[in-house]
Amino acid sequence: MNALWAVLWKDLLSEWRSRDRLVAMVVFALLVVIVLYLAAPPGTGPDAHRHVPGLLWVAWCFAGILGLNRAFAVELENEALAGLALAPVERGFLFLGKAIASFVLLLAVQAASALAFALAFDLDLWPVAGRLAGVAALGAGGLCTIGTLFSAIAVRTQYREVMLPLLLLPLLVPVLLGAVRATSGLLLEGSLPWPALQLLLVTDGVFAIVSFLTFEVVLDE
Amino acid sequence: MSTLLRASGLSKRFGPRTALAPLDLEVGAGEALAVLGPNGAGKSTLLRLLAGLARPTAGSLTIGDGAPSRTAQRRAVGLVGHATFLYPTLTARENLLLAARLHGLSSPAERADRLLAEDRLEALAERRVGALSRGQAQRVAIARALIHDPALLLLDEPWTGLDPRAAERLSERLAALHRAGRTLVVVSHDLARLAGLAARALVLVRGRAAWLEGEELASETQLVAAYATRVGVLEARA
Numbered sequence: 493m494n495a496l497w498a499v500l501w502k503d504l505l506s507e508w509r510s511r512d513r514l515v516a517m518v519v520f521a522l523l524v525v526i527v528l529y530l531a532a533p534p535g536t537g538p539d540a541h542r543h544v545p546g547l548l549w550v551a552w553c554f555a556g557i558l559g560l561n562r563a564f565a566v567e568l569e570n571e572a573l574a575g576l577a578l579a580p581v582e583r584g585f586l587f588l589g590k591a592i593a594s595f596v597l598l599l600a601v602q603a604a605s606a607l608a609f610a611l612a613f614d615l616d617l618w619p620v621a622g623r624l625a626g627v628a629a630l631g632a633g634g635l636c637t638i639g640t641l642f643s644a645i646a647v648r649t650q651y652r653e654v655m656l657p658l659l660l661l662p663l664l665v666p667v668l669l670g671a672v673r674a675t676s677g678l679l680l681e682g683s684l685p686w687p688a689l690q691l692l693l694v695t696d697g698v699f700a701i702v703s704f705l706t707f708e709v710v711l712d713e
Numbered sequence: 714m715s716t717l718l719r720a721s722g723l724s725k726r727f728g729p730r731t732a733l734a735p736l737d738l739e740v741g742a743g744e745a746l747a748v749l750g751p752n753g754a755g756k757s758t759l760l761r762l763l764a765g766l767a768r769p770t771a772g773s774l775t776i777g778d779g780a781p782s783r784t785a786q787r788r789a790v791g792l793v794g795h796a797t798f799l800y801p802t803l804t805a806r807e808n809l810l811l812a813a814r815l816h817g818l819s820s821p822a823e824r825a826d827r828l829l830a831e832d833r834l835e836a837l838a839e840r841r842v843g844a845l846s847r848g849q850a851q852r853v854a855i856a857r858a859l860i861h862d863p864a865l866l867l868l869d870e871p872w873t874g875l876d877p878r879a880a881e882r883l884s885e886r887l888a889a890l891h892r893a894g895r896t897l898v899v900v901s902h903d904l905a906r907l908a909g910l911a912a913r914a915l916v917l918v919r920g921r922a923a924w925l926e927g928e929e930l931a932s933e934t935q936l937v938a939a940y941a942t943r944v945g946v947l948e949a950r951a
Contacts (some may be wrong), residue, residue: 498814506802509841566800570842570850575798575857577766579815580787712768 495581499589506566507597513562514597521555521605529612544613545675549668551605552628553635556598560639561656563594564647573647577711584704586711591640591703598632620678627678630692631671634699638663641703644710666695717742717864717896718763723772724920725758732758734920735772742864745887745897747911747930749904749940754917756900760869763898764792777864788816791858795870797850798857801843805834805853808842809860816861828856832886848879855886866890868899872906884910904940905933916940918947 507513528547567573576586606624610617617624639660646655670691677685718740725733733755740746748756761767762774765786776789792798799808806825813821829838834856837849845853851871858866868887872880884906891897891910901907907914907930914925914936923946929939 494817495815498811501814502800502803502807502811505807506800509802569801570799571794571796572798572800574766574792574794574796575812576815578764578787578790578792578798580784581815581817582784712766 493585495579495585496589496592499576499586500592503563503590503593504596507593513559514600516562517555517559517597517601518604520558521551521601522608524551524554525605525608525612534613541613541615541679544609544615545679546672547613548606548609548675549631549672551609552598552602552631553664553668555601555605556594556632556635556639557657557660559597559601560594560636560643560660561646561653563590563640563643565652568647573711583708583711587640587644587703587707590644591636591700594640595629595632595636598636599629602628602632615679617679620682623678623684624675627671627674627684627689627692630674630689630696631667633696634667634671634692635664637696637703638667638699641707641710644707666691667699670695715742716740717744718774718776718898720763720774721772723759723762723774724770725755725762725767726770731920733762733917734922736922738915740865740896740898742896743891743894744913745891745899745911747907747914747925748898748900748917749902749907749914749925750917751944753919755920756917757869758920759917760792760867760898760900763865764790764867766792788861789863790865790867791861791863793851793854793858793866793868793871795873797842797854799842799850799854802841804839804841805829805845805856806838808853809857812857812860818861824860828860832856846879847874848876848882851875851879851883852886855883859890865896865898868897868901870901871899872901872903880906904936908933908936914940916943916947918944921947921950923947 532543606617609615642659643656646652646659649655670688673688674684674692677683677688716739720736720738722735724735748759750756762769765783776786806829809825809828810821813824818824829835832852834852837845842850842853871883875883887897887910899907911930914930916923916925923943925939925943928935930936
């Protein structure tokens with residue numbers, strides 16, 4: 493567990509000093525909101541907000557991938573990743589430290605872009621804010637666990653910026669499916685559909701366990 | 714002298730390419746061993762295997778009390794690479810703190826401060842590594858490698874990229890560590906510096922090994938001549 497906290501502390505402190513990932517993710521998410529607003533302006537009537545949950549997750553998903561692409565890029569400078577790999581600890585805890593740091597950053601981006609969405613699409617998110625935060629966290633959890641594992645794989649490839657979304661997006665289908673359905677239920681009907689939450693919980697659990705156990709293979713060679 | 718490191722039939726292949734042919738190696742506690750060879754000879758591969766950063770294709774490796782796990786192996790070694798393994802946005806002290814925490818030390822802050830004092834790095838402690846010179850960063854990198862007081866210190870091309878003054882200071886530091894009883898394995902092309910440090914040298918050519926000992930390492934001139942001969946023999950065999 494010491495290793496988990498050490499990596500989390502290092503990643504968040506580095507990010508606080510440089511702010512390169514967070515700023516890029518927030519600006520990107522806000523730009524996506526603007527593009528989506530121009531491409532699909534909010535209508536009127538009962539179907540006015542039908543597409544908003546999907547659009548919200550488009551912004552969060554791509555902003556998350558942008559951040560994950562940088563998660564291991566910072567480990568390449570001075571070959572710091574080798575220094576991390578020298579630690580005599582269970583590799584899974586190094587993975588968890590990296591994944592939780594990405595998760596914290598994505599939560600901040602989700603909060604900022606949700607506000608922008610509310611303004612652009614004339615949504616009143618306040619009554620469902622707590623439950624929406626829960627769904628956002630579950631979706632971000634799935635994205636950041638499997639995303640951290642694949643970010644560690646992609647960072648050693650020649651075309652890492654392209655490779656991560658290519659590897660990751662197909663695997664994110666269950667996460668996005670569950671997250672969009674849960675968000676739709678919440679924003680359009682005011683209730684959380686249990687099957688969508690179940691899908692999110694199971695996917696998050698499977699991704700976390702698989703990534704924890706396989707990170708050693710990815711990190712070593 | 715007791716044996717600290719024992720490798721038997723240690724080898725590494727990357728697909729069809731042999732990076733390191735089966736190697737038997739023993740390094741005594743307190744010994745300084747030089748590893749020499751042309752580029753692509755397998756020196757860095759050997760160091761990565763000793764550090765527990767790569768899995769051998771075949772063979773066995775024990776360090777210290779013979780604990781078989783790679784976690785125990787990583788606990789027993791410190792590695793100084795050509796790259797520093799340091800985070801440029803963190804200060805020198807924060808980098809040492811991180812290493813101490815990753816090694817599970819009970820008082821990481823105390824240990825980091827003690828090493829900064831021992832290595833006369835206090836003036837650099839609160840400076841970000843990204844703002845340090847190559848020589849200064851290398852001194853911090855050595856402190857990082859020593860943070861958990863490893864039995865064996867591995868160094869990969871430690872003099873590369875240093876100016877003459879920084880290189881001289883590094884040589885003095887390594888000599889001091891050796892005098893203090895630390896076991897060193899140093900990979901380098903800098904024969905002049907190795908001649909004064911190591912009593913034995915392993916020459917690798919295309920993954921195959923030969924040894925230099927005794928008088929052959931007494932001076933730079935003797936080392937250069939002996940090294941050229943061994944490389945010629947190994948290349949003829951390969």
